Amino acid sequence: MIPINIWLVEDDAGYRRNLRLSLDREEHITCSCVFPSCIEFFEALQEDVPPDVVLMDLGLPGMSGLEGIRRLAQEFPDVAVVVLTVFKDKEKVLQALDAGAAGYLLKESTGPEIVQGLQQVFFGGSALSPSVAKIVVEELRKPSPAEDFKLSRREVEVLEKLAEGLAVKEIAAALDISIGTAGFHLTNIYKKLQVQSQTGAVAKALRSGII
Structure with a gap:
């Protein structure tokens, strides 16, 4: 031994x-x-x-x-x-x-x-x-909230920046992606969370524990 x-x-x-x-x-x-x-x-x-x-x-x-x-x-x-x-x-x-x-x-x-x-x-x-x-x-x-809504890691990152009050252009710069890509992620986030706005997305993400 x-x-x-x-x-x-x-x-x-x-x-x-x-x-x-x-x-x-x-x-x-x-x-x-x-x-x-x-x-x-x-x-x-x-x-x-x-x-x-x-x-x-x-x-x-x-x-x-x-x-x-x-x-x-x-x-x-x-x-x-x-x-x-x-x-x-x-x-x-x-x-x-x-x-x-x-x-x-x-x-x-x-x-x-x-x-x-x-x-x-x-x-x-x-x-x-x-x-x-x-x-x-x-x-x-316990499934993670992000998995429940089938959010990708990048989409969660976009949500986090959104919660910090950043605009789409600022989110793109912070994550080193194009403005078009940031907008694409936001569109997918709205669909997956079933919301119509940035504030709605942030509110639902916070309530659900995603961010």
Whole structure:
């Protein structure tokens, strides 16, 4: 089994200590560093060899785990992050995954479940607690509003510029297309949204969540 080096970012001292002891009992896993905050974590990253996987809480002092995930994705994109938290609400789950987390585990997970999740992420997969996986599946099943109206990406871009108050000529310039092409897209947008004007198109797009 390939050894996995884990860093843990967790502000609860008792939980942090117990989890580290649990992970260190695994032959192929080493929890080499633990930190009570993202600030100390990033300070160590500047001076040490990055870990294979980071286990990160979300409710951290100073810099939230969510901010930490975003920063890590920018500065150390090869380091995988697995969220380990008590938060199970949809908003936090989706925010963390959008920020770049490769896994989202709840603290109610057992030791073996956490180890399995770390292994899955280390080998390029993802790890989600069952209730979190349900949230993700439900979101994936939702069709996007643009797909409902069969709008192309370019048509959505034209709508966004329209919502900013740009005229057709300005839209064409902003998107680097001809005025005729911009007008063509607008005509198609009117047909697909079943509206007769620019304001009608913008209003319907906003109500429908397209823009």
